[in-house]
Amino acid sequence: MEVRGLRALVCLLVVVACSGAYAPAVPVTADAGTQTVLRQVQADNGGAAMNDSVQLEDADRIHIDVFIAENGSAQVTTDYQFYPDENGSMARWESLRSNISANTDSYVATERRQWNETVAKGENTTEREMNISNLSVTTEEDSQPEEIGHAKVTFQWSDFAHVELNRIEAGAALSGFTLSNETTLQFRWPEAYTIYENEGEPYVDPAPDERSEGLVKWTGEKTFPDDQPRVVLIKNGDSTTAQTPTDGGPPMPWVIVFLALALLATVGIAGWFRSRNRPRSGETDGETDVAWRADGSSAADSSMTETPPELLSNEERVLRLLEQRGGRVKQQDVVSELDWTEAKTSQVVGDLREDDEIEVFRIGRENVLSLPDNE
Known part of the structure; x- marks a missing residue:
């Protein structure tokens, strides 16, 4: 009888324990801010290992x-x-x-x-x-x-x-x-x-x-x-496309030839007038009172050469270097000679080129700067 009573008591305890374990959970609702905080706390505590x-x-x-x-x-x-x-x-x-x-x-x-x-x-x-x-x-x-x-x-x-x-x-x-x-x-x-x-x-x-x-x-x-x-x-350079022949035959570039000849004639005439009007060595023209040297350069042209570098603009420093090098110099030499960065040199060279004060062309992999009158 005692054994039966003990068994009944054990069974009762098991039933009570199981009832507590499987009791339905009370639902909990959190607003958006609370959910964000919970996610952050979970991550900080290693809850979201993945x-x-x-x-x-x-x-x-x-x-x-x-x-x-x-x-x-x-x-x-x-x-x-x-x-x-x-x-x-x-x-x-x-x-x-x-x-x-x-x-x-x-x-x-x-x-x-x-x-x-x-x-x-x-x-x-x-x-x-x-x-x-x-x-x-x-x-x-x-x-x-x-x-x-x-x-x-x-x-x-x-x-x-x-x-x-x-x-x-x-x-x-x-x-x-x-x-x-x-x-x-x-x-x-x-x-x-x-x-x-x-x-x-x-x-x-x-x-x-x-x-x-x-x-x-x-x-x-x-x-x-x-x-x-x-x-x-x-x-890329401008591509030249072939012209499609017409019944009248292939077009002749007479306009281009004529313009080229006219340009050459204009340059020749301008040079002739310049040489005739230039005063001889040691003389002045009576108007500008500028003395011309034996090599054809004027005293005014040499003023930039004699000016201290710190008083010259960046553009003038490049032009003076060109004159010292006979009218032609590699752009990389400008970088090293003036101790400039490539970006600064490129900017100054670009400004001079846009003002038609210098010409820029390539020889191999090098950019070469030249004065306009330099052949």
């Missing part, structure tokens, strides 16, 4: 696209790509996408800080002021031909490339940049430009893993040295 473990750098592939604009700026897009795992699951991507959606500003701030470090290195290398703007972090998905998650970081990079007349040199801003495995760096440019070739060799360093019309691409693990990557672009 969210904390998945970062942009954990992508299966990273594709960096740099579109170089004609003014030297660049539109940069870094595409972090996530593929299904061996079980076909996209859990990693879904976790990252959820994190980006909930904390977009945090991701933007982190990416801006990291890219600003790269920009600062580019400024030290190129001696050009640069900055990034309009940075954004977005997500999207592809389902065809396979499921891919994309987290894209996009921004504008000012003065990424060096522009000089019809020539663009790009890549120095990324000197020392490192590509990890499954990472691609791609340069693109406007259709009006093509890769400059020297004796048939394209000016791309190092040799790209892929090249097509309008782009070059490097893939895989590599660290670019201080002078790489480098791409030199040149603007």
Whole structure:
């Protein structure tokens, strides 16, 4: 009898315990602000282990696209790509996408800080002021031909490339940049430009893993040295299309021939009048009272040569260097002689060229400056 009573008591205790364990929970409702705080507390305490473990750098592939604009700026897009795992699951991507959606500003701030470090290195290398703007972090998905998650970081990079007349040199801003495995760096440019070739060799360093019309691409693990990557672009010349013959025969360029002859005649007459009206050595013309030297230059022409450099404008310093070099000098010699940056030299040379005070032409890979009267 005692045994039966003990069994009954045990059964009663079990029933009570089970009833408490399976009692329905009282529903709890939280507003949007509370839910945000709860998610943050959960992440801080390691509750969202998957969210904390998945970062942009954990992508299966990273594709960096740099579109170089004609003014030297660049539109940069870094595409972090996530593929299904061996079980076909996209859990990693879904976790990252959820994190980006909930904390977009945090991701933007982190990416801006990291890219600003790269920009600062580019400024030290190129001696050009640069900055990034309009940075954004977005997500999207592809389902065809396979499921891919994309987290894209996009921004504008000012003065990424060096522009000089019809020539663009790009890549120095990324000197020392490192590509990890499954990472691609791609340069693109406007259709009006093509890769400059020297004796048939394209000016791309190092040799790209892929090249097509309008782009070059490097893939895989590599660290670019201080002078790489480098791409030199040149603007395409005006193409001359063949004229379609008509019933009257091919058109004759008589107008062009006539204009050329007229131009030559004008130049010849102007030179003749100049030589007749120029006073002889040691004489003056009675009006301007300017003495002419035996070599044909006037005393006034030498005033700029005798003026201290600090009293000359940038343009005058270039013109004086041209006179000292006999009317012709390489642009790179101007950079070294005046201790200027290439960007400053290009700006001064461009202003002189627009004012028709100098002429600029190319010999091989060099820009050469010349006074207009220099043959």
